[in-house]
Amino acid sequence: EAGVTQSPTHLIKTRGQQATLRCSPISGHTSVYWYQQALGLGLQFLLWYDEGEERNRGNFPPRFSGRQFPNYSSELNVNALELEDSALYLCASSSSYSNQPQHFGDGTRLSIL
Amino acid sequence: QQQVKQSPQSLIVQKGGISIINCAYENTAFDYFPWYQQFPGKGPALLIAIRPDVSEKKEGRFTISFNKSAKQFSLHIMDSQPGDSATYFCAASIRDYGQNFVFGPGTRLSVLP
Numbered sequence: 001e002a003g004v005t006q007s008p009t010h011l012i013k014t015r016g017q018q019a020t021l022r023c024s025p026i027s028g029h030t031s032v033y034w035y036q037q038a039l040g041l042g043l044q045f046l047l048w049y050d051e052g053e054e055r056n057r058g059n060f061p062p063r064f065s066g067r068q069f070p071n072y073s074s075e076l077n078v079n080a081l082e083l084e085d086s087a088l089y090l091c092a093s094s095s096s097y098s099n100q101p102q103h104f105g106d107g108t109r110l111s112i113l
Numbered sequence: 114q115q116q117v118k119q120s121p122q123s124l125i126v127q128k129g130g131i132s133i134i135n136c137a138y139e140n141t142a143f144d145y146f147p148w149y150q151q152f153p154g155k156g157p158a159l160l161i162a163i164r165p166d167v168s169e170k171k172e173g174r175f176t177i178s179f180n181k182s183a184k185q186f187s188l189h190i191m192d193s194q195p196g197d198s199a200t201y202f203c204a205a206s207i208r209d210y211g212q213n214f215v216f217g218p219g220t221r222l223s224v225l226p
Contacts (some may be wrong), residue, residue, distance in 0.1 A: 004156070035216075041218070041219075042217065042218040042219050043157070043202065043216040045214070045216075090156050090157070101147055101159045101162060102147075102159075103159065104149075104156030104157045105156050106154070106155050106156045107156050
């Protein structure tokens with residue numbers, strides 16, 4: 001079974017630019033979650049998508065947005081990039097049943113110059 | 114009330130020793146408690162999980178102990194090995210369609226050979 005895949009592995013942008021990160025969930029999983037992990041810090045919840053709808057979002061500004069496609073893949077968009085956005089962005093997927101474990105990809109390392 | 118506290122922040126253990134990481138929560142609605150292991154450059158991987166209807170769950174060298182009344186749970190790694198050196202995250206979620214996982218800040222474990 002293929003795991004959660006994320007692309008690109010690394011992304012370098014400058015302040016003010018826009019970044020798009022992509023995620024393909026495990027086959028059969030309908031929920032996709034996005035997390036931000038700043039260097040040496042824990043996981044901060046960003047967004048949760050299920051069945052194409054945004055179900056919940058964390059305490060992040062509106063310039064963090066995303067969507068989920070009919071095949072359940074997802075993309076995270078970050079507009080007007082700031083230096084503090086430099087982090088590892090992790091995507092996780094799970095089935096839609098309650099309290100199923102989340103399975104993570106290896107993340108996209110976003111660096112803002 | 115959504116916070117999960119985790120300690121210690123870092124832990125150094127000799128090979129063959131027991132590693133113990135503790136987590137505490139406030140929200141009694143939490144009813145699923147997974148532990149994740151993260152190696153550098155990789156996404157977190159599910160290690161073991163427990164629900165509050167049991168007090169202990171063991172999988173190989175890894176054991177979760179759960180104290181519902183104290184709202185605490187811990188991870189014990191028996192016969193710790195250098196390959197166990199990683200960052201460990203506890204998490205908690207609520208039994209509803211939200212599947213909102215709250216992660217602890219992580220514990221960096223180093224097992225000395």
